[in-house]
Amino acid sequence: xxxxxxxxxxxxVLGSILTLGAIGxxxxxxxxxxxxxxxxxxxTVGAYAALVAVxxxxxxxxxxxxxxxxxxxxxxxxxxxxxxxxxxxxxxMILLISSFGMALVLRSAVQLVWGPAxxxxxxxxxxxxxxxxxxxxxxxxxxxxxxxxxxxxLHLFLRRTRTGKAMRAMADNAELARISGVDTERVVLWTWVxxxxxxAAAGVFLALDTRLHPTVGWHMLLPVFAAxxxxxxxxxxxxxxxxLTIGVAxxxxxxxxxxxxxxxxxxxxxxxxxxxxxxxxxxGRG
Amino acid sequence: MTALRVEDVHGGYGGTDIxxxxxxxxxxxxxxxxxxxxxxxxxxxxxAIFGLIGVHRGRITVDGRNIAGLRPDQVSGLGLGYVxxxxxxxxxxxxxxxxxxxxxxxxxxxARRMAAVFDLFPRLAERSHQRVGTMSGGERQMVAxxxxxxxxxxxxxxxxxTAGLAPDLAAETFERIRAVNSQGVxxxxxxxxxxxxxxxxxxxxVMVMGRDRHTDTGPALLADPEVASLFLGG
Numbered sequence: 001x002x003x004x005x006x007x008x009x010x011x012x013v014l015g016s017i018l019t020l021g022a023i024g025x026x027x028x029x030x031x032x033x034x035x036x037x038x039x040x041x042x043x044t045v046g047a048y049a050a051l052v053a054v055x056x057x058x059x060x061x062x063x064x065x066x067x068x069x070x071x072x073x074x075x076x077x078x079x080x081x082x083x084x085x086x087x088x089x090x091x092x093m094i095l096l097i098s099s100f101g102m103a104l105v106l107r108s109a110v111q112l113v114w115g116p117a118x119x120x121x122x123x124x125x126x127x128x129x130x131x132x133x134x135x136x137x138x139x140x141x142x143x144x145x146x147x148x149x150x151x152x153x154l155h156l157f158l159r160r161t162r163t164g165k166a167m168r169a170m171a172d173n174a175e176l177a178r179i180s181g182v183d184t185e186r187v188v189l190w191t192w193v194x195x196x197x198x199x200a201a202a203g204v205f206l207a208l209d210t211r212l213h214p215t216v217g218w219h220m221l222l223p224v225f226a227a228x229x230x231x232x233x234x235x236x237x238x239x240x241x242x243x244l245t246i247g248v249a250x251x252x253x254x255x256x257x258x259x260x261x262x263x264x265x266x267x268x269x270x271x272x273x274x275x276x277x278x279x280x281x282x283x284g285r286g
Numbered sequence: 287m288t289a290l291r292v293e294d295v296h297g298g299y300g301g302t303d304i305x306x307x308x309x310x311x312x313x314x315x316x317x318x319x320x321x322x323x324x325x326x327x328x329x330x331x332x333x334a335i336f337g338l339i340g341v342h343r344g345r346i347t348v349d350g351r352n353i354a355g356l357r358p359d360q361v362s363g364l365g366l367g368y369v370x371x372x373x374x375x376x377x378x379x380x381x382x383x384x385x386x387x388x389x390x391x392x393x394x395x396x397a398r399r400m401a402a403v404f405d406l407f408p409r410l411a412e413r414s415h416q417r418v419g420t421m422s423g424g425e426r427q428m429v430a431x432x433x434x435x436x437x438x439x440x441x442x443x444x445x446x447x448t449a450g451l452a453p454d455l456a457a458e459t460f461e462r463i464r465a466v467n468s469q470g471v472x473x474x475x476x477x478x479x480x481x482x483x484x485x486x487x488x489x490x491x492v493m494v495m496g497r498d499r500h501t502d503t504g505p506a507l508l509a510d511p512e513v514a515s516l517f518l519g520g
Contacts, residue, residue: 162393165379169387172376178358179336179368180433181391 002133007251013140013209014223015247016147020202021220022227022239023154024195030171030234031191032088034095038079039199039224041106043217046072046200047207048110054121061121061208062142068204069197075106076196077189085188103218111214119212143205150201151240154194158236163190171234219263223250226266230273232280242280245269288349288365288440288472289313290335295344295354297334303342304330306496310474312441317463317473319483319504321517322493328476329371331493332443335474336368337361348441363391367439371446371476374430377419381410384418384429388436395438403432406462424455431462441472448479460486480517484508492517 021043028036049071053064079102087094128137158164163186170177170187178184202224203217210216227246231238246266253265273280290312298304304327312318320328333339334354335346341354348364362368376384385403389396404411407428413421418429427447434442447463448456456479464486467473477483484490487504492513500513507513 162390165383165386166390168379169376169383172378173373175338175358176370176374176376176433177387178338179362179370180387181359181362181437182387183357183359 003255004252005132005134007255008248009134009136009140011248011251012244013143013247014251015244016144017202017205017209017243018220018223018227018247019240019243020147020150020198020205021224022231022243023151023236024198025224025228026231026233026236026239027167027171027191028195029228030236031167031174031188032084032095034092034099035225035233036195037096037099037221038102038106039195040217040219040221041103041110042072042076042196042199043203043206043220044110044214045075045106045203045217046196047203047212047216048114049200050204050207051114051119051121051212061204062146064121065146065201065204069200072200072203073193073196076192076199080188080192103221107214107218114212114214116214121208121212139208143209146201146205150198154198154236157194163187167191222263223247223266226270229270230280235280238280290366290441290472290474291345291347292331292335293345293347295331295334295341295346297339297341297343298330299339304496305334305341307344308493308496308498309344310491310498310501312472312474313488314440315467315470315472316488317467317475317486319480319487319490320474320476320493321478321480321483321490321507322499323517326493327496328493329445330496332368332370332445332474332476335361335443336366359391362437365437365440366443367434367437367441368443369430369434369445369447371449375418375426375433378417380415380417381421381429381432382414384433385410385414385436388433392437396436399436399438403435406435406465407432423450424452427451427455427459431459431466435466439471441474442466444473444475446476446478448477448482456482481508 021039025036025039046068050061050064050068053059053067054061083098083102084095087098126138128135158168166177166182166187167190170182206216206220223246227242228239230245231242246269249269250262250265253262292308292310294307294309295305296303296307308331322328330339334341337356337358345352346354353361353364376387385400386396389399409425410428410432418426448459451459460482463473475483484504484507490502490504490507491498492500500507
């Protein structure tokens, strides 16, 4: 029983990370109609941006987080302006392939600058809290609390602000949004800012939970997409349900199968859910 | 008061033109109805005016200013409203949010305009927190019209506002359109329900193969035997 609870804790932590990545994937799909394959590597970029702030400026990780989010948002906007925007009038398939190319570019750039070795933000071991027989690390609390705060902030942005409503309107009916006076390019800009910033948060949390490595985000791409599809792609709220489901399912699976098969669990969950509910949990775009 | 002029407009999607030199005019406060067979380019004309498709030749002017080539959000900013035929609401958002999006460019007028729309469609006031996707076709059409009225447009483009509505709802919709027009809003409307539409029109335009073929007053078109046999079902 304690084992299961322990895995549940790990699952919620992983789920929080996946959620932050999946929201971006879902938003970008909803607004721009293409699967952003460089999103995992955007997470990596964010994680390393925080490393710069921690290592060079001596900041604690929580203070480095907003800087990393800003840096990744800037990188995302720059990539959009230079690579994706000129291609936007072609087909979604071309954008998808170009984002695959960007994924390779980002990963190689990270490796070129910081090398292929494993890194950590702060060396040393921190003793986790012990609640009954379940161990909960300080970092785990930071990750889950951070994800909750960011998700609430995003919720308020989407529901209360004019730009947030324009984003929802554009994901709902892009042409009608334009007819209503929404400037598409402005909404696209905000989509990248939010997608990039949340990817950076996911990357920093992931590195906090494991370690930094140039492929750390790339390996998360499959479960992140699984979470986005599970929740109904194009629906940021679905990404939360999808992220937690995939995270918990992956960790719980290690009770019965070898941990190396964790990514396969994400696949299995998508297959099952798409058979039962082809448009995802919250009924996204088919 | 806004005057719209469409002069010899050619345009379409990609390579082939659907509009082949169409011209028409809507004077301030006028109701102009466009009728014609399927594929004549009626909806395409609306989309061209609103900057949703390319115009390769000709001019579209609003009060003398050429608007061909402007983006839809810029056309909206000039005081034009547009209700497309399909997908004309934000289905995943509430009635209130749909109307709010209508006033996107003039958020400071949201409350006042929403009151005016609720005046015209009292049923929407009761349902302001309902998601539009869960409403009936007639109610969705009210939301669509309400959204377009939120900007306080001087000219309204309506693409088949009564398509798919039961006859009593269609009659009610024409009545609402008349009420909107009586406040000085010019109307350019595409309609399959040609008889009823021409009855409230100052002028009618018959469009065929991407061009305007006849333009006359509503009653004159209704009385024209050729028009009657071709487009009014005998």
